[in-house]
Amino acid sequence: MIRSLLAILKAYLVTSLLRNKAIIIGVLQMTLWMILFISPMILFSRPSIPREFTAAYAFIAILVFISYNMASWDWAWSLRQMMIRGILEHYIISGRPVIMVYVGLMPVGLLWVALSLAMVYVIMAILYAPPAIWVHDPLALIVGFACLLIVLCGYSLILGSSMLLSGTSGPVVEILSWVLPIATGGFTPLIMYPEILRIIALTTPFSYPAELIRYGLIGVIPALPTNKLIMIGLPYSLCFLAVALLLLRYSIHKIRRDGVKAIGII
Amino acid sequence: MPRSPSVEAIGLIKRYKTKERKGLFKGRTIVIEALKGVSFKIYPGEVVGLLGPNGAGKTTTIKIISTLLIPDEGEAYVKGYDVVTEADMVRKNIGVMLTVEKGFYNKLTGRENLEYFAALYGLSSNIIKKRVQEVLEIVGLEELGASDRLFEEYSLGMKARLNLARALLRDPDVVLLDEPTLGLDPPSARKIRDLVKGLAHREGKTVLYTTHNMFEAEIVCDRIILINKGITVAEGTPDELKDKIMAFRTVKIMVKGEPYRYDKLKEIVGIDLEIRKENGLTTIMFKARKPEELIGDVIRVLVSNGADIVKLTVEEPTLEDVFVYYSGKG
Amino acid sequence: MGLREILWAEWVAFYKDLTRRKSLIVSFIVYPYILTLLFIIMGLAVGGLTSFGQRFHVSAITFFLTMSYLMLTLLIGADMIMQRPSSDMWAGTLPYILASPAPRVLRYLAVALPMLAPFIVQGIVCLTPVYVYYYGVEGSVLALLVVFLSVLAGLFMVPIAMVIMGLAYMVSEEGWRIINIARPLLLILLGVYYPRYLLPLVFRVATMIIPSSSLVEIIQYMLINNLTMSLASVLLGIATASFILLLPIGSKTVARWEEGLRFKGVKEY
Numbered sequence: 123m124i125r126s127l128l129a130i131l132k133a134y135l136v137t138s139l140l141r142n143k144a145i146i147i148g149v150l151q152m153t154l155w156m157i158l159f160i161s162p163m164i165l166f167s168r169p170s171i172p173r174e175f176t177a178a179y180a181f182i183a184i185l186v187f188i189s190y191n192m193a194s195w196d197w198a199w200s201l202r203q204m205m206i207r208g209i210l211e212h213y214i215i216s217g218r219p220v221i222m223v224y225v226g227l228m229p230v231g232l233l234w235v236a237l238s239l240a241m242v243y244v245i246m247a248i249l250y251a252p253p254a255i256w257v258h259d260p261l262a263l264i265v266g267f268a269c270l271l272i273v274l275c276g277y278s279l280i281l282g283s284s285m286l287l288s289g290t291s292g293p294v295v296e297i298l299s300w301v302l303p304i305a306t307g308g309f310t311p312l313i314m315y316p317e318i319l320r321i322i323a324l325t326t327p328f329s330y331p332a333e334l335i336r337y338g339l340i341g342v343i344p345a346l347p348t349n350k351l352i353m354i355g356l357p358y359s360l361c362f363l364a365v366a367l368l369l370l371r372y373s374i375h376k377i378r379r380d381g382v383k384a385i386g387i388i
Numbered sequence: 389m390p391r392s393p394s395v396e397a398i399g400l401i402k403r404y405k406t407k408e409r410k411g412l413f414k415g416r417t418i419v420i421e422a423l424k425g426v427s428f429k430i431y432p433g434e435v436v437g438l439l440g441p442n443g444a445g446k447t448t449t450i451k452i453i454s455t456l457l458i459p460d461e462g463e464a465y466v467k468g469y470d471v472v473t474e475a476d477m478v479r480k481n482i483g484v485m486l487t488v489e490k491g492f493y494n495k496l497t498g499r500e501n502l503e504y505f506a507a508l509y510g511l512s513s514n515i516i517k518k519r520v521q522e523v524l525e526i527v528g529l530e531e532l533g534a535s536d537r538l539f540e541e542y543s544l545g546m547k548a549r550l551n552l553a554r555a556l557l558r559d560p561d562v563v564l565l566d567e568p569t570l571g572l573d574p575p576s577a578r579k580i581r582d583l584v585k586g587l588a589h590r591e592g593k594t595v596l597y598t599t600h601n602m603f604e605a606e607i608v609c610d611r612i613i614l615i616n617k618g619i620t621v622a623e624g625t626p627d628e629l630k631d632k633i634m635a636f637r638t639v640k641i642m643v644k645g646e647p648y649r650y651d652k653l654k655e656i657v658g659i660d661l662e663i664r665k666e667n668g669l670t671t672i673m674f675k676a677r678k679p680e681e682l683i684g685d686v687i688r689v690l691v692s693n694g695a696d697i698v699k700l701t702v703e704e705p706t707l708e709d710v711f712v713y714y715s716g717k718g
Numbered sequence: 719m720g721l722r723e724i725l726w727a728e729w730v731a732f733y734k735d736l737t738r739r740k741s742l743i744v745s746f747i748v749y750p751y752i753l754t755l756l757f758i759i760m761g762l763a764v765g766g767l768t769s770f771g772q773r774f775h776v777s778a779i780t781f782f783l784t785m786s787y788l789m790l791t792l793l794i795g796a797d798m799i800m801q802r803p804s805s806d807m808w809a810g811t812l813p814y815i816l817a818s819p820a821p822r823v824l825r826y827l828a829v830a831l832p833m834l835a836p837f838i839v840q841g842i843v844c845l846t847p848v849y850v851y852y853y854g855v856e857g858s859v860l861a862l863l864v865v866f867l868s869v870l871a872g873l874f875m876v877p878i879a880m881v882i883m884g885l886a887y888m889v890s891e892e893g894w895r896i897i898n899i900a901r902p903l904l905l906i907l908l909g910v911y912y913p914r915y916l917l918p919l920v921f922r923v924a925t926m927i928i929p930s931s932s933l934v935e936i937i938q939y940m941l942i943n944n945l946t947m948s949l950a951s952v953l954l955g956i957a958t959a960s961f962i963l964l965l966p967i968g969s970k971t972v973a974r975w976e977e978g979l980r981f982k983g984v985k986e987y
Binding site: 144147150151154155157158159161162163164165166167168169171176177179180182183301304309310311314 | 760764767769773778899910
């Protein structure tokens with residue numbers, strides 16, 4: 123099992139990092155998109171709030187955004203790539219669980235997020251102000267990141283499974299990757315949401331990691347007390363991952379029943 | 389004591405659902421029966437060709453046996469293991485080649501790709517490098533100096549060899565090859581064919597091989613299973629199959645001029661009569677079980693219409709004739 | 719072979735594809751709203767709608783809905799041109815496209831035009847209600863003007879897209895990687911979400927080479943009710959001039975790329 127994981131990691135590192143510079147291009151690309159998105163955010167800033175704080179809020183929003191982006195376009199998309207390249211069938215024949223692909227991909231994806239965030243920090247510092255982030259609550263921060271990782275994994279598995287089931291879902295993936303983090307408090311502290319939206323956001327697993335990270339990094343008051351966020355968020359994230367794993371299992375079974383779907387270009 | 393088969397299919401049925409679109413929002417689901425009851429047995433050390441026209445169900449059959457598809461009805465076994473309920477055991481005993489040109493990472497070399505799949509297949513780390521080297525040598529990529537080149541730089545022939553190498557990584561007893569020479573140039577196709585024959589005859593592996601190429605099937609396969617429209621239509625060695633339609637030999641009579649009395653000719657030879665006209669010559673063709681009983685009458689009709697007979701040939705059937713015969717009437 | 723025939727071919731290819739992908743149609747419709755929502759919520763994370771309104775004298779919803787619609791219109795045709803070589807390589811159709819005797823400029827205009835057509839309907843449906851709400855009845859006239867200018871801006875993207883596509887694929891067979899970088903860069907330079915007039919003059923002048931950037935600026939001035947006839951004429955003139963200037967450059971760049979392919983051969987995937 124470990125050997126297989128290392129093989130996936132090595133293959134992914136070699137293909138995306140060493141041979142085609144995908145990670146460098148990805149970071150560059152993300153930096154430019156972030157400039158495009160950060161610049162209008164600044165137009166909303168209140169003159170009364172120090173620029174460093176505004177930058178910190180924006181930085182956390184971007185952290186969540188980039189994380190979901192990576193989960194959509196890196197982890198979930200890799201399943202689609204495996205289908206297009208005809209590798210998925212050999213994966214099934216190998217008898218290994220497909221979840222291993224994700225575990226093998228994770229370090230590279232996380233490295234990409236870290237690099238992109240570093241770039242974003244630098245850009246913000248140059249164009250606007252250095253984000254005022256510090257560790258406000260280590261426990262909330264650690265649990266927040268753990269929840270985020272689990273939720274991202276579950277989310278990408280669901281997205282990947284939906285691609286396996288439907289054959290092509292480029293636009294759907296795009297829409298989901300925009301809507302989910304927006305609608306569920308990824309960008310904006312839930313405390314600023316109208317009550318009904320806050321309740322809806324808290325019914326999804328996406329809001330908990332964002333709230334915990336925001337509190338852990340810049341001390342924004344969360345919609346629920348921190349201990350409640352941890353007590354609900356962590357098991358909820360794990361349940362979400364379990365559901366995602368079941369869906370993946372079902373989609374592989376469906377592939378074996380109906381055959382691999384044809385893939386569209388878009 | 390009877391030999392037990394390496395691969396056995398019993399009444400395989402597989403249906404696919406597809407949507408027929410009508411306009412922007414309308415559509416209806418159509419069920420396509422890819423397999424309607426395919427059965428066969430393959431014994432150890434045999435190379436068996438699965439032949440059939442496009443859409444006959446060859447790839448579906450291969451995918452069911454390789455555990456990639458679950459049949460709707462029927463059963464299939466590899467070395468006695470059920471492909472549905474004991475898929476893991478089946479996978480440990482098979483090597484699969486599903487396509488010639490795909491299935492690898494472009495930015496990895498041939499060797500790296502194989503090492504990757506070897507790890508996935510659960511080979512232990514101390515033998516991965518050795519086994520990969522072995523299969524690279526078996527398929528001749530080492531000889532070509534291509535083992536350490538990127539997959540994207542490979543020619544189609546090299547890609548096919550790498551695909552075959554992957555199928556051999558686990559040193560499986562059963563090798564399933566889906567059109568392994570499709571699109572290859574003659575030397576590359578010959579190399580693959582030689583490799584396949586060697587696998588069965590020297591190493592005792594069981595090979596199930598799908599192809600359209602009759603020449604190839606004839607020289608590679610010990611036995612042939614012909615399927616058409618999802619059912620097995622004929623089975624046997626190439627010679628046995630030809631014998632089965634031996635009764636249908638092709639008679640070609642080339643005449644100068646126009647024989648006119650086609651209705652009379654049709655009365656004699658039946659509906660299989662075919663007429664071709666070229667450069668003032670007319671070729672009359674028909675298939676017959678005992679052509680010697682008909683040729684006299686045909687010639688009489690032709691001569692009585694003033695036709696000048698230039699050439700008369702009786703052709704023995706080829707495997708292609710067997711294929712056309714069964715795929716046309718199966 | 720004239721524009722009519724090529725246009726018809728592209729039209730059929732695009733619409734047959736579009737009508738068979740419902741998810742694509744859905745994304746066409748919802749994208750401006752999703753992007754607007756994204757920007758508003760991101761804005762709320764750092765400040766408020768009032769701060770934006772006070773700074774720009776236009777509601778954030780109007781501004782971002784218009785700009786999101788405009789961004790899609792600008793990108794749709796251009797992106798189709800820039801992505802065309804890689805999708806043709808994947809589909810194996812590139813050699814046949816290269817063998818086509820159709821004039822290059824017409825060919826690429828024909829690629830963009832069918833893509834832009836649905837954006838006329840989308841613009842009217844998406845912008846008119848919001849404009850009428852914020853500007854009154856005359857908002858409907860403003861919506862029509864914005865749609866016209868947006869589609870024109872989309873069309874004016876053709877030559878720059880040809881230049882980028884030609885250069886990217888000349889540099890690398892995997893030109894799509896360069897195009898992935900060029901795409902957001904182009905949007906920044908166009909000043910879609912961060913108006914060009916807020917930037918230093920040097921930047922503004924430098925970006926005038928992109929024909930559509932001047933049209934984007936006209937739309938932004940229209941939204942804040944600050945567009946004079948003379949400014950509109952100057953910007954429209956600059957846009958048209960740079961479009962005409964870039965057309966032969968685009969054609970030559972594509973021709974050079976095609977010529978290079980004839981030496982190297984088309985890569986197959």
